[in-house]
Amino acid sequence: MDPQNLTRVSEFLLLGLSEDPELQPLLFGLFLSMYLLTMFGNLLFILVVSSDPHLHNPMYFFLSNLSLCDIGFTSVTIPKMLTDIHTHHRIISYVNCLIQLFFFCFFGCMDNLLLVVMAYDRFVAICQPLHYPVIMNLHFCGLLVLLSFFLSLLDSQLQSLMMSQLTFCMEVEIPHFFCDPSQLLILACSDITTKNILVYFIGAVFGGVPVSAILFSYAQIVSSILRIPSSGGKYKAFSTCVSHLSVVCLFYGTGIGVYLSSAVSLSPMSGTAATVMYSVVTPMLNPFIYSLRNSDIKRALQRLLS
Numbered sequence: 001m002d003p004q005n006l007t008r009v010s011e012f013l014l015l016g017l018s019e020d021p022e023l024q025p026l027l028f029g030l031f032l033s034m035y036l037l038t039m040f041g042n043l044l045f046i047l048v049v050s051s052d053p054h055l056h057n058p059m060y061f062f063l064s065n066l067s068l069c070d071i072g073f074t075s076v077t078i079p080k081m082l083t084d085i086h087t088h089h090r091i092i093s094y095v096n097c098l099i100q101l102f103f104f105c106f107f108g109c110m111d112n113l114l115l116v117v118m119a120y121d122r123f124v125a126i127c128q129p130l131h132y133p134v135i136m137n138l139h140f141c142g143l144l145v146l147l148s149f150f151l152s153l154l155d156s157q158l159q160s161l162m163m164s165q166l167t168f169c170m171e172v173e174i175p176h177f178f179c180d181p182s183q184l185l186i187l188a189c190s191d192i193t194t195k196n197i198l199v200y201f202i203g204a205v206f207g208g209v210p211v212s213a214i215l216f217s218y219a220q221i222v223s224s225i226l227r228i229p230s231s232g233g234k235y236k237a238f239s240t241c242v243s244h245l246s247v248v249c250l251f252y253g254t255g256i257g258v259y260l261s262s263a264v265s266l267s268p269m270s271g272t273a274a275t276v277m278y279s280v281v282t283p284m285l286n287p288f289i290y291s292l293r294n295s296d297i298k299r300a301l302q303r304l305l306s
Contacts, residue, residue, distance in 0.1 A: 012097050013173045014090045016081065017272065028085045034284050035078045041287035042067035045297075052300035058121050058136040063290055065145050066114045070283030073107035076100055077178040077279060084177075097179040098160055104178065106156035108279070109206055113148035115248055116210040120144075122241050123217040127224045155206045162198055176272060211252060218245070243290045247282065254278035 084090040166188040254277035291297045
């Protein structure tokens with residue numbers, strides 16, 4: 001495309017999940033309900049953990065940080081989407097788009113790394129139970145969360161910097177409900193070959209390495225569980241990992257779906273459903289997945305309510 005047809009756009013149009021006017025009230029009610037449920041579930045989980053001394057241990061410390069991260073993850077996109085539906089004004093400025101992209105990448109990466117930290121916690125608890133209190137001390141747990149924070153900050157800064165270098169045609173329409181990095185790459189008019197490679201390289205590093213670490217941790221965990229002589233002991237050890245495994249499969253399964261669909265399909269709406277799953281549904285379900293089969297949380301909740 002000729003240079004004169006390229007510009008640094010000042011705003012984008014977010015097309016949302018659907019342009020059908022009849023579906024807008026349904027979408028508004030559905031996503032408002034999910035957002036409120038996400039806020040309620042995660043805030044209640046944090047309150048229960050912080051108010052009960054019996055839950056002041058590494059696993060619940062990481063879960064509380066995950067709940068905080070999930071609140072931020074959904075708050076980056078859903079309030080803007082609800083406002084757009086309510087006001088029928090779906091414009092987002094270039095600067096606000098980059099800000100939204102920055103925080104979306106930050107909280108997404110933070111979620112990702114916290115799941116790795118929690119897998120390591122389960123690995124130490126099951127494979128080295130006698131050394132668990134020494135290894136997973138408060139200082140070390142704080143360092144793990146702090147490391148996750150700075151790595152997430154690095155990831156989001158790199159993503160935002162690369163997106164800020166893209167050049168777009170006039171009147172850019174984003175077929176999504178937020179400034180999705182993969183959609184911005186598709187819509188860019190400038191040559192994005194190098195930037196595309198960099199984006200997927202960063203995705204492989206901040207996605208592939210954590211997945212590999214989780215797989216390695218669970219390979220060691222399964223190996224240790226199989227060496228437990230009693231079936232009751234095996235069940236008890238494995239039951240401590242079921243909730244984490246459920247969240248890992250939900251988060252990474254949908255996240256990988258987004259990357260694969262954007263890589264192999266030219267359809268602008270590809271991957272939208274998967275994005276909703278890992279950016280909205282997963283944060284909503286996390287506190288309930290970790291609480292429903294957890295007797296410690298149930299007892300703590302009963303004590304809080306009484």
